[in-house]
Amino acid sequence: MGFFNSLLGNATEVNLEEIREEFAPILLPGEELETAFRIFRDKWVFTSKRLIMLDVQGVSGTKREYHSIPYKSIVHFSVETAGTLDDDCEMKLWVRGMSEPIKKEFKRDVDVKGLSKVLAGHVINE
Numbered sequence: 001m002g003f004f005n006s007l008l009g010n011a012t013e014v015n016l017e018e019i020r021e022e023f024a025p026i027l028l029p030g031e032e033l034e035t036a037f038r039i040f041r042d043k044w045v046f047t048s049k050r051l052i053m054l055d056v057q058g059v060s061g062t063k064r065e066y067h068s069i070p071y072k073s074i075v076h077f078s079v080e081t082a083g084t085l086d087d088d089c090e091m092k093l094w095v096r097g098m099s100e101p102i103k104k105e106f107k108r109d110v111d112v113k114g115l116s117k118v119l120a121g122h123v124i125n126e
Contacts, residue, residue, distance in 0.1 A: 071122035
């Protein structure tokens with residue numbers, strides 16, 4: 001089902017131990033991984049200081065673009081839970097300086113309310 005969800009663009013939760021080594025070179029001293037999601041080869045990683053969005057490019061996947069959004073730059077966010085006929089959840093982030101929100105869909109079993117609580121803790125406390 002994970003491959004099918006990736007085809008539909010739905011993110012699945014990632015075990016932090018699987019990505020710890022991959023992200024270690026770009027983490028600041030004291031910065032901790034909190035939760036992460038994968039869509040095909042791309043990842044959204046929530047740390048104690050920022051949101052890192054990894055965009056894996058090219059056929060070989062060796063080219064990588066890391067977008068780093070400090071929580072203080074997030075001015076508004078929303079989460080939408082799955083419904084009876086709607087099988088996915090959605091998160092939208094409005095970032096200072098951008099007119100359109102960043103959107104990400106998650107599969108039904110992702111705890112978007114818990115994710116919202118983690119994000120709120122960072123955004124509101126900044």
